[in-house]
Amino acid sequence: MLRFFVIFSVLLVGLFTLEILQPTEKYVIMPFTSLVADVSVWLVTLFDDNVIATGNVIRDQVSGFGVRIERGCNGLEAVIILFAAMFAFPAPLNYKLLGFAIGFIAIQALNLVRIISLFYMGQWSYAVFEWFHLYLWQALIILDALVVWLIWLRKLPRPQVDDEAGPAAPAAA
Numbered sequence: 001m002l003r004f005f006v007i008f009s010v011l012l013v014g015l016f017t018l019e020i021l022q023p024t025e026k027y028v029i030m031p032f033t034s035l036v037a038d039v040s041v042w043l044v045t046l047f048d049d050n051v052i053a054t055g056n057v058i059r060d061q062v063s064g065f066g067v068r069i070e071r072g073c074n075g076l077e078a079v080i081i082l083f084a085a086m087f088a089f090p091a092p093l094n095y096k097l098l099g100f101a102i103g104f105i106a107i108q109a110l111n112l113v114r115i116i117s118l119f120y121m122g123q124w125s126y127a128v129f130e131w132f133h134l135y136l137w138q139a140l141i142i143l144d145a146l147v148v149w150l151i152w153l154r155k156l157p158r159p160q161v162d163d164e165a166g167p168a169a170p171a172a173a
Contacts, residue, residue: 004088011084019080025071030056033074036108040069040115051119058119065123067115072138075111078145079104085149091156099155103148110144 018024033056041053050061059066082103086096114137122129 004090007088008084011088012080015080015084016077019076029071029074029076032076033069033071036074036111036115037069040112040119043112044116044119058115060119060123063123067119067122069115073111073115075107075141078107078111078141081142082107082145082149085145086152089153095152095156099148099152103145103152106148107141107144111141114141 019029034053037053037056037058041051041058044051044058052059052061056069057066058069083100086100086103089096118129118133118137121132
């Protein structure tokens with residue numbers, strides 16, 4: 001347990017430090033955030049042709065209302081937490097990679113629902129938008145990472161027990 005906690009902490013500190021560096025912001029975070037905006041708009045335009053994306057901003061062309069997807073709104077913090085948890089846990093590398101790939105998709109899928117719902121809530125009621133944005137959705141995205149990790153833990157193969165050794169003899173007192 002101590003080993004997990006130390007590796008988890010080191011990975012979290014390292015990855016969050018890497019995330020705030022200017023080159024990472026410029027070459028990874030902002031392009032990824034713009035991609036999230038583009039995918040959100042692509043999904044919305046299946047039902048509403050009046051929405052456009054410009055960089056990390058989603059805007060309704062009729063009302064002019066828009067939302068900006070910022071650093072904490074792209075789901076990457078939850079992805080970092082999931083990555084740290086999975087790669088700190090003692091498991092085969094192929095399970096870590098598969099679990100992380102599925103978890104990344106799950107987190108980003110929920111984040112798209114979050115962004116689209118907030119876009120429409122903001123047009124309906126700014127007070128509701130603020131409450132959902134600041135309290136409910138933030139917690140749900142992190143909870144999504146936790147749930148993915150817990151499901152992943154349950155799906156891991158059980159360690160093999162040496163059947164030929166028989167039951168362990170009780171230790172002498």
